[in-house]
Amino acid sequence: MTATNDRTDLLNALPLRDDLRGKTPYGAPQLDVAVTLNTNENTHPVPDDVQAAIVQEVSRAAAGLNRYPDREFTVLREELAQYLGHGLTAENIWAANGSNEILQQLMQAFGGPGRSVLSFVPTYSMYPILSAGTNTAFIPGQRARDFTLPPESAAEQVREHQPSIVILCSPNNPTGTALDDEVVDAVYQASEASNSIVVVDEAYAEFSRNPAATAIRLLDGRPRLVVSRTMSKAFALAGARIGYFAAAPQIADAVRLVRLPYHLSAVSQATALAALRHRTALLADVESIKMQRDRIVDDLKRMGLGPSESDSNFVFFGGAFDARALWEYLLERGVLIRDVGIDGHLRVTAGTEEETTAFLEGVESYLESAAAPPA
Template sequence: MSSTVSERDDVLSRLPIRDDLRGKVPYGAPQLDVAVRLNTNENSYDVPDEVIAAVVEAVRREAKHLNRYPDREFTGLREDLAAYLGHDLTADQLWAGNGSNEVLQHVLQAFGGPGRTALGFTPSYSMHPIISTGIGTAWVDGLRGTDADVFDLGLDLTVEQIEKHRPDVTFLCSPNNPTGTALDLDVVRAAYEATDGVLVVDEAYAEFARPGTPSALTLLPGRERLIVTRTMSKAFALAGGRLGYLAADPAVTDALRLVRLPYHLSSVTQAVARAALWHADVLLATVEAIKEQRDRIVTDVAALGLPPAPSDANFVLFGGLPDAEATWRSLLSRGVLVRDVGIPNHLRVTAGTEAETTKFLDALADSLLD
């Protein structure tokens, strides 16, 4: 039986839903059928045939045994992830889930919850507060900075807010989404020393960082409350595969075992992710091409008088728009979908293929003439 949106809203208002969820809206980036989709930071390149064949074969081998539960400890996958990351990491320091959002959910289930607080620095990844609230963790919107174009997160301001709010979980993003800006490791060190809780450094876009940009993975030794999260959705072009992961002290992964659902990673998911990792060199071959288009966007939007934030990700945030929503709609009318992230006068665009980037830049130039 179908119903209208208003009818469903009426029923929802009568359901005994938690009070702190009333009035909330779910996460949702527009999924529109347009020629150029540059709004969700996906890798625009299709999975290569060589990797497709490896994935199909890996799934074929698992298919016969789908009557059995998967490896609950996803041991082989953790070993492969440790080998990929390097930094002398071992399998017992790795954890994975169905996308990095599930990994973050595990972290908040173990270290957050009712009566506890999570702190993030806005603007940043929108799912951090959504996941926190969903688990009953109080969310604190921290200040990122005063420069409206760069949104740098400085050491002193970071420490000041951690000391003020005393969070149980603190989120840092490097590169940050939606600004694309990376963190100096001095900020991570200082944040870690300032908190008694866990510090999560979200490095979903780390593979796209410019040369010389450091990773918080180098800080893991001796820091038992530091967690570094990654994903295979972006650089690995595996957004549809849903595999996120983290690296931390082995005791952290033991804590996450207390809250994960049994057999949370299917045999198929594990097989697909491992096949992708075995062909990391092939899949990551597109990273440099994407970085070239990102840098092209930075240069060309600046030439149009729209100041960009310096980006170490596969996207660019740019400002200077008198009416960001009007520009977004104008681009959409020209077959180009970008992201309005809610920052006044700003839009965010994913770096796509050379052809997609050209279409975006041409459409943007035309939109400014409207």
């Protein structure tokens, strides 16, 4: 018997919740390769001057680490509101350890036993995992065959299922496509009968072809609408784990009922504040990343593949190829991309120009080798 089997038997001997038995933890491959383009990170390093500013801010926080941090992280909420604009104040803002914890807290507050969360698959794979962890039933809503989400279809599914929470991922992961205002509005109106919380997950909003088209514009007059954001992507702070949402003040009040005390550490708060105060430098690479994203789309089309038009920092693409074989071929060349488990499709993060070139050259080489007749 292998060590893995031994561990599984030991795990099963514990009084684990029945609905968790047989499950596997979430986790994308973390492999030591030259080009890592599988988890939608910002592959540009944090600029030296921003690193220095973060160190300085964290150093100040370190002097008081014997005390609990500001439980309300008031200054951070004020500066996040200033960054988002649209007349928001600190009362509209909440933050946590990554947008995953934001979503978890929302499910803790508005989900739970006997309640459900609806999202439209394929979408972010953490939604059903967070649902399971909060004993909230996950309902996999349906998209069109081309993975789009027509407003009429989305609204009808909300009326049919009457979920406690609806999550709209925009730009969507893994397809990279953004939702029009009409979809958000149709879902919100359809959710009135079930009094559902409607969450628009905008983790990749800064990479949108039209960043001004954010659901934050729709918050006024919609007290059940929540817009979730993260500093992991455009801000290049995936390792810092800072997420936040904008919503009516009473949504934050609800989350306060379930959050752990002092959940956002003084170090996290200091890091986020330094990043926000140097956001011009941190966000300077966004346009470069968008250029590489669009380059990927154009070159994959030239190769005869079918990439989605992306509003994120990644590209979802399909075609007449063996997805697993292409994934393995690229890995052998030191390029790691994401197999999202959808037949005939893969996803790649837009990296630096050099990383993007390595990916595109690898794909072209694979297609040429796959098309060549056997010797």
